[in-house]
């Protein structure tokens with residue numbers, strides 16, 4: 001299937017999941033995860049109407065940003081080291097992977113230099129996996145209480161990469177827990193925190209994620225096909 005066919009089918013699946021959940025399809029934002037894909041593939045997606053791309057490596061994001069139309073929207077979705085914030089801060093619309101106060105502080109500091117405010121999500125390690133980034137659910141409350149110190153950052157939601165499961169249905173409990181955390185955080189009323197986005201759901205599990213309340217899905221394989229990491 002072509003990238004354009006894939007996009008059509010992903011959009012159809014998003015629509016069906018929204019209908020099942022009694023939600024509006026327009027409320028779910030699709031981020032096309034273009035990591036490892038060349039600019040030719042990205043242009044194919046652009047020509048099929050995609051404007052929002054997610055990358056997980058600083059270097060790769062920067063080189064694609066430089067090479068492509070400045071009207072595209074880039075999201076940093078992978079682990080970000082504090083010392084690399086400076087390379088992407090003027091290029092990204094959102095950082096999904098904030099997982100430490102140190103990183104939050106550096107993002108704030110770099111934004112001040114550009115006199116801008118950036119949207120970030122807090123990454124939650126919902127499956128408490130040793131191999132994954134993100135803060136533990138029980139640490140979220142304390143994390144959000146630090147938010148008022150960082151005026152150039154808007155914490156506008158949560159992100160997670162759910163544990164790998166054999167059938168999508170098995171990811172549902174993790175998404176339910178994320179939704180619960182999200183609603184709790186919403187009612188906590190901290191300055192500089194406005195919980196709007198719940199970024200969860202990838203190729204293998206986005207329909208279940210939407211049924212459980214996700215409003216940003218990050219789809220790579222489902223749009224671009226399998227990744228080749230040999231290069």
Ligand SMILES: *Cc1c(COP(=O)(O)O)cnc(C)c1O
Nearest residue numbers: 033056077202203218219220221
């Ligand atoms: C690679 C990646 C995705 C997309 O994964 P697919 O299974 O290819 O859809 C989503 N989110 C993050 C953080 C990723 O690194």
